[in-house]
Amino acid sequence: MRRRVVLAACGVLISAAVGVSIWRIPDAARDAQRNVDAVAGLGRLDRALAAGREFDLETETYVSAAQVIPPGATYAVITGTHGITVSSQLSLFKAPVFAGYWLLPRRLVADPHQADWIYSYGGDLSSLGLKYKRVIVLKPGWEVAEVAR
């Protein structure tokens, strides 16, 4: 009797395991295809920048900033809506976070007064009270400034 109960229980559990696995197989293929489709046509650079684009960040300005700010230098990110429009405040929140990912090996600092460079994502460079050696416009509204010491 007990053997039959156990056998029946195992039968039910095996059926459930097999059933749920078979149910999942098409979804596994669809999930993989969705990932492939999401990056179809994107080059390697675009794939690496895709996370920023998800938040409507102007990712090409990060690429340009990396060409201006030398590796090892410190930089701060200021944000705002000076001369730019953003789709949401979340974009401005994510702007420095994405810089922390993309601009390494440059060192992100929170305080602009500790930075050699300022990357302005719609920010107001004049409001910081700093003097600048040069200001490079990456795109109207997006600037990189080298702080004069």
Add this chain to the structure above:
Amino acid sequence: VIHESFGLLGLNVGFVVAGMALLAGLGLVRDWRAALRWLPLALVLGWAATGMAVSVTLMAGIGLSALLVIVLWGLLAGIGLVLAQVVPARPAPPLLRERTLAGRAIAGAGALVLVFSFWELCRRALASGPFDNDVWAFWLPKAKTIAYFGGLDTHLGGFTSYPHADYPPFTPAMEAVSFKFMAAVDPLMLPIQHWVLAVGFIGALATLLGGRVRPAVLWPSLAMLALIPTFDNFVGSGLGEEPLVELFALAVVAAALWLLDPEPRTAALCAIFLAAGVLAKNEGAMLAAALLLMLIATGRPHRHPVALAAMIAAPALAFASWRIWLSANDVAVVDRDFRLQDIFDFSYLGDRTDRLRIALGTLPRDLFDPQYLLLSAPLTLALVAVLLFVRRQVRLALFSLGTVVLAFFGYALIYWIGLPEIHFYLDSSAIRLMTDVGLTAAVLFPLLLSEALAATRRE
């Protein structure tokens, strides 16, 4: 890309060599046939041991380089080969085989589904990148700081200036090791490396369980595991949960095998995977404590005090080493998820019971939702009930039940004492954390099913 691929190939060969030497030291590998059988376990063991060794050397202030990793492999291989001189060979039980055509057909079908899932995971990995918020916000930048600045840099803009400075270094350190071997800081290649390790992980489960679980049970069970949606999402993601879930699952299987046959070798494997898990993510310590509590409760501690002591000491030392490093470097953590000492503050807990109520309302839904974890938890819990009903392998059943339940309530406790707003905290992490619990259940499933089926034959 080709150059980077060869770098990753070299890295994985190094993992295999280090892991194989350690397996030789444990007496499991002494000939080519055994080496072939244990190859996947050698890969993940070498990865875990390298990750621990690299983490400790980084904590000691030694800069990371490919040469350093090669030296560490030499040390690990040396330890393995010295142990091999004193530890007698003890071949693992032979892999079980199917005698009937039906059994072979079921095993073959399971293996085919597994190959299909590996293929789909590979397609996902090839199309993947640093897409998850947490990955590009701190996991990957931390790895880049190690690769660029040579170590755990505590200066402005360094390792500790990124969010969650108190997270241990295993995950970013191993990404940095990949960068060093690729000779390029290329995040798009990392998912491929993660896929290799995921295949090694499932292969290691197969080699560990293959001596106790017949192929008709083993291969379909592993196929189910590989199809678990949240596990699939982890593979190649670059999240810290990805190595944690794999390392802890391997520790669980080694511990379960140790319960069935108290062999010091499986205890040693469990100790290594637990310690690596503790260095992978803070939650690793809670999971290790859950597993060890259940081993003490079910593993006849008075008969095997040395093995149990080793299994406790390894994760405890890993935990202590990271805490000491944080303290010695005065690392300020401004975004802590929880404070461990709050567990003992009863008035604090009393004021926040609504958090526990909300967590206990959400977590089971995630754990039992087939869209996230298939049926891994309910099936395993049902098998525990079956084994308790027939009073077969009661210790294994109680260990399985206790580990899953303690891990679940451990996470509920973290949400209870947690500092972030509870709904935000649950939305951003509950499914990930329940994957640890669900995968723990999933890796125990084939072992429990095998014992339940054996009970039907014996009576």
